[in-house]
Amino acid sequence: MARIDLSLSLCGVKLANPTILASGFLGVSPFTLERVGRCGVGAVTMKSVGPRPWPGYPNPTVVANEEFMLNAVGLPTAGYKNIEPEWEGMRKLKIPFIASLYGTSLEEYAEVAADFAARKPPLIELDLSCPHAKKGGHQFATNLDLARKLVEKVKAVTGRRVPVFAKLSPNCPNIGEIAAACEAAGADGITAINTASAMAIDIEAKCPVLYNKRGGLSGPALKPIAVKCVYDVYEKVHIPIIATGGISTGRDAVELLMAGGTGLGIGTAIYLRGIDCFEKICGEMEAWMKENGYTKVKQLTGAAHE
Numbered sequence: 001m002a003r004i005d006l007s008l009s010l011c012g013v014k015l016a017n018p019t020i021l022a023s024g025f026l027g028v029s030p031f032t033l034e035r036v037g038r039c040g041v042g043a044v045t046m047k048s049v050g051p052r053p054w055p056g057y058p059n060p061t062v063v064a065n066e067e068f069m070l071n072a073v074g075l076p077t078a079g080y081k082n083i084e085p086e087w088e089g090m091r092k093l094k095i096p097f098i099a100s101l102y103g104t105s106l107e108e109y110a111e112v113a114a115d116f117a118a119r120k121p122p123l124i125e126l127d128l129s130c131p132h133a134k135k136g137g138h139q140f141a142t143n144l145d146l147a148r149k150l151v152e153k154v155k156a157v158t159g160r161r162v163p164v165f166a167k168l169s170p171n172c173p174n175i176g177e178i179a180a181a182c183e184a185a186g187a188d189g190i191t192a193i194n195t196a197s198a199m200a201i202d203i204e205a206k207c208p209v210l211y212n213k214r215g216g217l218s219g220p221a222l223k224p225i226a227v228k229c230v231y232d233v234y235e236k237v238h239i240p241i242i243a244t245g246g247i248s249t250g251r252d253a254v255e256l257l258m259a260g261g262t263g264l265g266i267g268t269a270i271y272l273r274g275i276d277c278f279e280k281i282c283g284e285m286e287a288w289m290k291e292n293g294y295t296k297v298k299q300l301t302g303a304a305h306e
């Protein structure tokens with residue numbers, strides 16, 4: 001029986017397998033990122049870092065069950081000037097990491113991106129798409145013109161030094177066009193998707209569950225939305241996609257690859273299946289590939305478009 005090859009290259013960065021820890025899970029601490037690195041993950045994304053220190057929203061910030069997670073943590077950050085020790089630790093990781101950032105204006109994105117690029121991480125991801133941040137974030141991923149301007153501005157300061165992925169939102173009718181605008185502006189890849197706008201109400205208390213009232217949906221309930229968004233993006237761009245949203249099994253992983261993913265962002269599955277969910281998902285993918293006559297993970301990318 002032929003060996004199954006899960007390895008791939010994402011803009012020249014080599015990954016042992018396509019699973020990638022999604023941003024926002026396990027923070028920016030190299031200790032926790034290293035721990036997940038020992039659980040068979042292909043790469044890790046750090047929690048998005050913003051321009052200035054910001055505590056995020058008060059509790060309750062998260063509500064979860066087996067079908068979904070709803071969060072409004074509000075992008076808490078120490079600010080990019082205060083994470084020097086984290087950078088040092090991150091450089092020592094044995095797997096590639098993706099440095100994620102956000103701002104509240106074009107200028108702030110460029111400010112943080114310039115600092116990040118100077119440190120030469122393997123990849124940068126721009127969070128344009130947090131659905132519950134007070135300022136910034138979301139509006140950039142739902143407006144074609146703003147998304148294009150933002151990527152242009154960031155690429156002007158990062159140059160060719162580091163590949164830049166734009167992380168997009170499902171909360172718009174035209175994610176494919178927005179992805180195409182990001183590619184035209186110089187993005188090297190697309191991450192799709194961030195959480196979907198959502199809400200939960202405590203019917204006994206007669207009020208929204210989250211302090212911020214509105215939040216972002218992730219986990220299994222998000223998967224069909226992610227499949228559609230990745231499929232739409234794949235039709236419009238030629239750059240790689242990190243397909244993210246609701247992946248918790250090997251079958252989910254294969255589905256998102258067939259929609260158009262090259263890499264696979266995974267977050268909420270950690271709560272459902274444990275920190276070793278990456279190993280489990282890879283094992284299930286391998287078993288499925290063996291049964292179905294595939295030998296290389298690359299054969300699956302975009303297979304549902306043929």
Ligand SMILES: Cc1cc2nc3c(=O)[nH]c(=O)nc-3n(C[C@H](O)[C@H](O)[C@H](O)COP(=O)(O)O)c2cc1C
Binds near residue numbers: 022071246
């Ligand atoms: C608690 C929480 C915090 C998150 N923080 C970030 C973040 O800082 N930056 C970002 O780009 N995405 C963030 N996300 C979105 C995830 O990276 C991912 O896009 C989303 O959860 C869908 O994937 P999943 O269903 O595998 O969790 C966060 C999600 C959750 C649940």
